[in-house]
Amino acid sequence: QVQLVQSGAEVKKPGASVRVSCKASGYTFTGYYMHWVRQAPGQGLEWMGWINPNSGGTNYAQDFQGRVTMTRDTSISTAYMELSSLRSDDTAVYYCARDRYSGSSLLDYWGQGTLVTVSS
């Protein structure tokens, strides 16, 4: 069965960076784009971008251009999302999610979420 297992909660200071991992199992990792979506406390869902695990190609949402970097390690079927220059309003749960049709942005499986808290 398809599973996406994310790394644990993080607490960071403003200005720092955070890297969240997402380990995939139960399917061919390189066959499906991986998206990252975040959700601030009590708020809605915000798309951050995607990575093509096969080529490493990425597409970032405009709001995160210059601050987000998505990478992958195909040898361990893991995707990573790094967000830099953290601010208090980056406090959120960060989700990875698989794109069913690679580029369609239809998200059929989601990780459990990683809470990132930015606080001085």
Added chain:
Amino acid sequence: DIQMTQSPSTLSASVGDRVTITCRASQRISSWLAWYQQKPGKAPKLLIYKASSLESGVPSRFSGSGSGTEFTLTISSLQPDDFATYYCQQYNSYSPFTFGPGTKVDIK
């Protein structure tokens, strides 16, 4: 970018009620519309895709309809497990995809 709106923002209903949530897109998106259910502390779950296709394993009391700019999610007979927040999402490949603001379904 395409903007999505949902109504109502909150809906109070009882077990057994028929519930309808509306989602509108700022531009025509054909049928590239998905619905997700999210419970507190959990990740979203895909319910409906391509406006009206039921995801495998999702109960048949959920249905979706619409095309172009107006869409609906209907729960034919609300069950205790259905109290959650519902999000629509457009996934037109020519535009960054966006979610609606969500509709919370709570107990009347």
